[in-house]
Amino acid sequence: xxxxxxxxxxxxxxxxxxxxxxxxxxxxxxxxxxxxxxxxxxxxxxxxxxxxxxxxxxxxxxxxxxxxxxxxxxxxxxxxxxxxxxxxxxxxxxxxxxxxxxxxxxxxxxxxxxxxxxxxxxxxxxxxxxxxxxxxxxxxxxxxxxxxxxxxxxxxxxxxxxxxxxxxxxxxxxxxxxxxxxxxxxxxxxxxxxxxxxxxxxxxxxxxxxxxxxxxxxxxxxxxxxxxxxxxxxxxxxxxxxxxxxxxxxxxxxxxxxxxxxxxxxxxxxxxxxxxxxxxxxxxxxxxxxxxxxxxxxxxxxxxxxxxxxxxxxxxxxxxxxxxxxxxxxxxxxxxxxxxxxxxxxxxxxxxxxxxxxxxxxxxxxxxxxxxxxxxxxxxxxxxxxxxxxxxxxxxxxxxxxxxxxxxxxxxxxxxxxxxxxxxxxxxxxxxxxxxxxxxxxxxxxxxxxxxxxx
Numbered sequence: 096x097x098x099x100x101x102x103x104x105x106x107x108x109x110x111x112x113x114x115x116x117x118x119x120x121x122x123x124x125x126x127x128x129x130x131x132x133x134x135x136x137x138x139x140x141x142x143x144x145x146x147x148x149x150x151x152x153x154x155x156x157x158x159x160x161x162x163x164x165x166x167x168x169x170x171x172x173x174x175x176x177x178x179x180x181x182x183x184x185x186x187x188x189x190x191x192x193x194x195x196x197x198x199x200x201x202x203x204x205x206x207x208x209x210x211x212x213x214x215x216x217x218x219x220x221x222x223x224x225x226x227x228x229x230x231x232x233x234x235x236x237x238x239x240x241x242x243x244x245x246x247x248x249x250x251x252x253x254x255x256x257x258x259x260x261x262x263x264x265x266x267x268x269x270x271x272x273x274x275x276x277x278x279x280x281x282x283x284x285x286x287x288x289x290x291x292x293x294x295x296x297x298x299x300x301x302x303x304x305x306x307x308x309x310x311x312x313x314x315x316x317x318x319x320x321x322x323x324x325x326x327x328x329x330x331x332x333x334x335x336x337x338x339x340x341x342x343x344x345x346x347x348x349x350x351x352x353x354x355x356x357x358x359x360x361x362x363x364x365x366x367x368x369x370x371x372x373x374x375x376x377x378x379x380x381x382x383x384x385x386x387x388x389x390x391x392x393x394x395x396x397x398x399x400x401x402x403x404x405x406x407x408x409x410x411x412x413x414x415x416x417x418x419x420x421x422x423x424x425x426x427x428x429x430x431x432x433x434x435x436x437x438x439x440x441x442x443x444x445x446x447x448x449x450x451x452x453x454x455x456x457x458x459x460x461x462x463x464x465x466x467x468x469x470x471x472x473x474x475x476x477x478x479x480x481x482x483x484x485x486x487x488x489x490x491x492x493x494x495x496x497x498x499x500x501x502x503x504x505x506x507x508x509x510x511x512x513x514x515x516x517x518x519x520x521x522x523x524x525x526x527x528x529x530x531x532x533x534x535x536x537x538x539x540x541x542x543x544x545x546x547x548x549x550x
Contacts, residue, residue, distance in 0.1 A: 099176060099179050099200075099201045101117060101178055106151075108144050108150070110150055110151060111151055111153065114159065114162055115203050116177075117165075117169055117177055118169065133237075134236050134237070134238055134261035138260065141281055141282055144167065144170070146275050147280065154275070154277050154279070158253060158277060160206055160255050160257065160274050160276055161205055161209055161256060162177060163274065163275035164256040165177040165204075171240050173240050173302045175209065176204050176212055178195060179204050180200060180201055182331075186331035206244070207246050207247055210244040210256075210298070211246070213242075213300055214298070215431060222300050223300065224434070225299050225300070227299060228243065228287070231259045231299045232261070232263065232270070234301040234303070236261045239303050241300065241302075242259065242302075243255075243256065243298075243299055244297070245288075245289045246294060248293055248294060252293065254294070255274070255276065257272045257285075258272060258273045258274060259271070264284035266284065268287065269284040269286055270285060271283070272284075272285045294349070295345060295348060329428040336421065336425060337428055340425055340429070344429075347441060347445055348437070350444065352467065354439075354440045354444075354466055354467065355466060355468060357469045357474040358474045360474070361471075361475055361478040361506060362481075363400075364478075364505040364506055365478045365498075365501075365505070367399050367400045371435055373399060375423070375427035376426055377399050380398075380399075383397070384397040399426060400439055400442055401426035401427075401429045401438055402426040404438055404441060406422060407446055408445065409422075443466075443477075447481075448481065448484055449461075449485030449486060450484070452480070452484070455477070458480055459477065461485065471507065475500075475503040
């Protein structure tokens, strides 16, 4: 996968013409190696572009945060797409001979589309997603580029992208930013706008800028992750199904509540022990289920958490080979679109737990607990209802109680944690003070996970 640029000798920040084109200064005033390599670089670029005065970013019936963010990143030596390849060209493959032609091979990117691009392709171009804006500020202070991207809660409304600047305001409720919008800000301490109800999902990104020597080789030789390549392939084979699933995910992801680390680990212990080691489907579980089927033994499930998420969001549960293959392919696509933590949290948020209990809020209300502060027993009770849904007016059944005891026992052993470092990272991002609900022998205590604020 390579970058897409539209170049023009006349595209400057002082003209509103040619907004689809990259700035002609890309190879001029700002070149890799001319910077000091510290936090002052981003301030120099922001000062030069003068977003508060430049015609290129001046709001009319539209706002241009996407253009401004792309220009800043371009001048800093990082790639953020102003235009990107059309899906049909990605499906057949982008070669060095594929020329970027607006409307023919590339399209302009809105803020919502850049938000999705960062999730799907960002890692190929040096972008790394982090958990909090504070982590972005630390990286930016060391010379990295920091972005905040937010997707609008409805498709007809614009998303937003903001550049994080290195200075720290005295008011902790504000962040130094530079962005284009209804009111452009060059270098200003701004409130945390992404907490608004207008946005369904927000992510924080950092880019450690490449040096002059290794920039070309890094870009030309970048090898996409397997999940990204497979995700692009799945989208090419099942475009309508992927679009429908993405819309379902986007409509629900902003509603996900704070989820306790104990609850995530209980889900893994009960439903998918190899969750952090497979791309969305588990060949070992599939093989085991087929062996049991041939032996006519007790049926065993082989569905991963991603597959269960796909099944829940699509509502398709018919028993057919076609449906199962489609489900597996969509689960793999999910593995590239969502992180493991996001997929687990979303599944817990939308799953069916029993009569009149669709979603984590309802089952926690029935059981009298809080999803963000769960002991081992509480977590086991919630997850047990996935296999044995609770009937109306009841808080327990015999099968459910046995399942609760089994899950709690597995959690206390902690032997199911095959990759302790990976599970520790998986469990870290959670609500503060969760330790009050974690018992001494819980997996989180065993891992020594810190309790960071969930974004």
